[in-house]
Amino acid sequence: MQAKFTALLVYVDDVILAGNSLHDIEETKQFLSNQFKLKDMGQLRYLLGIEVARSKQGIVLCQRKYALEVVENAGFLGAKPSRFPVEHNLTLTQGDGALLxxxxxxxxxxxxxxYLTITRPDLVYVVHILSQFMDKPRQPHLDVAYKVLRYIKQTPGQGILLPSTGSLELKAFCDADWARCKDTRRSTTGxxxxxxxxxxxxKTKKQGIVSRSSAEAEYRSMAxxxxxxxxxxxxxxxxxxGLTHAFKLFCDNQVAIHIASNPVFHERTKHIEIDCHVVREKVQRGLVKTVHVRTKEQPADLFTKPLSSKQFTTLLDKLGVINIHSNLRGPGVLRKETVCD
Incomplete structure (x- = not known):
């Protein structure tokens, strides 16, 4: 018999209740009503700018209303839409163009x-890049931000699908772009x-130190x-x-995978010894199983580099990102089902 479980999420004066027993949820609501003055808003549909849509296929989270407000406040409602948030192989530096x-x-x-990246993984990389120039932003940085606005105008209802089917097993995809930052030569983890x-x-994050090889950068992303x-x-x-199986860690670098399973340190890996122990310990304990994935099928590429239009669209589908407002057959029914292999 499955144990009953109720979760309560509180943010200031907003409360979400979830669980596997409707009776327990009703009892919790009644208890809270006896202690505080509450207003029951019914089934969750909107919270903190996040819209929740349900269907037989699962739950979709998006921020359409907030996205349109961002575009409107910037004066871009009449701008020409863009199909992609960033140009392929775009590189920004601290010295580009004139200061704003x-x-x-x-x-x-x-x-x-x-804030929009909460439900928009497709924006995480470019927003991470733009946030690095908050101190002294320049005109090219603002131009890229404007292109992001045009992309948001094209896809304001884009969000993530949480399917109602599938096993409760963790799997992770990691990647690194070696020496991507032209100013510091630090690599990008995604x-x-x-x-x-x-x-x-x-997540997209710039690594804390400079990596001396692509394998080192990839291994730090694994850690x-x-x-x-x-x-x-x-x-x-x-x-x-409960998670009983080892989670699969997918990486497209064969050398990094070999380092994770090799118990012997040598001169070329001494400087990343701590990261080696972090991953290797979990591999030896059976908590992690490293798996090679082809670069073209690596969804984590979305978080490390600007991609071509074809690759961007392909990986976005693998990531489970859909536009609910353009994928409807009828009320509450999603047309598109996205599965990550």
């Missing part, structure tokens, strides 16, 4: 875009983590992903989601 006279405009816009076929965590997955396992355990 009104830097607050840029900072305000990027801050709004950061990862995305799935629970079954549902994307639950993603970062392992730390995130360890925290997620602990969180899921608290939510009564």
């Amino acid at each position: 006279q009104h830097a607050s405009q840029y900072r305000r816009l990027v801050g709004r875009l950061i 990862y995305c983590i799935f629970l079954g076929n549902a994307p639950i965590s993603w 970062t992903t392992c730390c995130e997955i360890t925290w997620l396992r602990s969180l899921l355990k608290d939510l009564n989601v």
